[in-house]
Amino acid sequence: MGDANGGSMHVVMLPWLAFGHILPFTELAKHIARQGHRVTLFSTPRNTRRLIRIPPELAGLLRVVDIVLPRVERLPEDAEASIDLPSDDLRPYLRAPAAAARHGVPCAFLSLFGAASLSIYGPPEALMGRGKHAKTKPEHLTVVPDYVPFPTTVTYRGFEARELFKPGLVPDDSGVSEGYRFGKCIEGSQLVGVRTSAEFEPEWLQVLRELYQKPVIPVGLFPPPPTQDVAGHEATLQWLDRQALGSVVYAAFGSEAKLTSAKLQAIALGLEASGLPFLWAFKPPADAEPGEGTGVLPEGFEERVSGRGLVCRGWVPQARLLAHGSVGGFLTHAGWNSITEGLTRGVRLVLLPLMFDQGLNTRLLVEKKVGVEVERDENDGSFAPKDIADALKRVMVDKQGEEFGRRVKELAEVFGDDENDKCVRDFLSCLSEYSRQHMDDSIPFQG
Known part of the structure; x- marks a missing residue:
């Protein structure tokens, strides 16, 4: 077994079946292969066809292997990722049983959530519903745990905790919770990689090491490069070319969130009221009738913003758009994937958390002074067009926005390729040290 620089490791990667997991796993796989190691990346046939593209120069080191999902009752015929599910209630049916490392192979858990979010949930036993730090009611998610040794606002709002808890x-129908699955994976792994940077979350990484009592290593942010195919979006890029440097707000809310018509209308009217040029990656609402499309937008909205705003339907090359010089702000749901793309491109963040870890991410970014959170009703999480417009103006127009701009530009320099490569080398060195103690030279990643 060679060391991490000897090119002799074989890393096996098995991401959860969601776009927000498969895509960053693929980017990390490329980073590992570029350092001379073999990588096998597993996913399902439909996901490998629509998501995974391997550069020709890495084909000899990076292998993509299809795993055909068994037929599962209640799942739609072609459902192979969470985005394919008509309802979040079907998420448990998309999960396959965990494959434990039963053959003397070291196992690493790769978290695509940040260190702060993981820390708030506590040690693995707490995720599994056991021990003094277990979250047994929603209110437990709204207070900072006593093991966090510094002041922070990183916690859930009441409405977020209530929506997340169940x-x-x-x-769920599988017999265990989503948190339990996370805890079990972390417990069974020899080390944990976190998609973050020691420059960005040093205090939270230390908390996590003490909670897990095993190596916790930042692996970098590894955002997708802005080299996506723009076929069908040429006019969008031409429109961006005509806008002033750093003036445009890019609005997108990820592949998982299913926004209602009411929330989309508030966002639309907020973008309009801001007076700022914007580009919106629009997805139909969760409560739209079949074929309704963008009919849920306020009447006359697209005509009123014509020339100043674009509504793009369907898939958009997000990394390419965020890298464009005209884009200066990002109205986002604060998913960790989108955050990493925004920070590495040096754009200011306006945060509208919608689900999962996004509320925790938002509070962290506000503390780090790289973003502004949209004001919400504390009881039900509702927001008005004015709340959207006010947050956008604070970041893009007001004098305070200059500080946000300076800070994100500094971070963009920190999160460059050199930092990513160093993080990956450190993580692989730790993996190699563990793998020396085993006969098999394969190292599975789970997450």
Whole structure:
């Protein structure tokens, strides 16, 4: 077994079946292969066809292997990722049983959530509903745990905790909760990689090491490069070319969130009221009738913003758009994937958290002074067009926005390729050290 620089490791990667997991796993796989190691990346046939593209120069080191999902009752015929599910209630049916490392192979858990979010949930036993730090009611998610040794606002709002608790921490039809699965994976791994940077979350990484009592290593942010195919979006890029440097707000809310018509209308009217040029990656609402499309937008909206705003339907090359010089702000749901793309491109963030870890991410970014959170009703999480417009103006127009701009530009320099490569080398060195103690030279990643 060679060391991490000897090119003799074989890393096996098995991401959860969601776009937000498969895509960053693929980017990390490329980073590992570029350092001379073999990588096998597993996913399902439909996901490998629509998501995974391997550069020709890495084909000899990076292998993509299809795993055909068994037929599962209640799942739609072609459902192979969470985006394919008509309802979040079907998420448990998309999960396959965990494959434990039963053959003397070291196992690493790769978290695509940041260190702060993981820390708030506590040690693995707490995720599994055991021990003094277990979250047994929503209110437990709204206070900073006593093991956090510094002042922070990183916690959930009341409405966020109530929405998250049942799908995240209460057993579902599979018999265990989503949190339990995370805890079990972390417990069974020899080390944990976190998609973050020591420059960005040093204090939270230390908390996590003490909670897990095993190596916790930042692996970098590894955002997708802005080299996506723009076929069908040429006019969008031409429109951006005509806008002033750093003036445009890019609005997008990820592949997982299913926004209602009411929330989309508030966002639309907020973008209009801001007076700023914007580009919106629009997805139909969760409560739209079949074929309704963008009919849920306010009447006359697209005509009123014509020339100043673009509404793009369907898939958009997000990394390419965020890298464009005209884009200066990002109205986002604060998913960790989108955050990493925004920070590495040096754009200012306006944060509208919608689900999962996004509320925690938002509070972290506000503390780090790289973003502004949209004001919400504390009881039900509702927001008005004015709340959207006010947050956008604070970041893009007001004098305070200059500080946000300076800070994100500094971070963009920190999160460059050199930092990513160093993080990956450190993580692989730790993996190599563990793998020396085993006969098999394969190292599975789970996450």
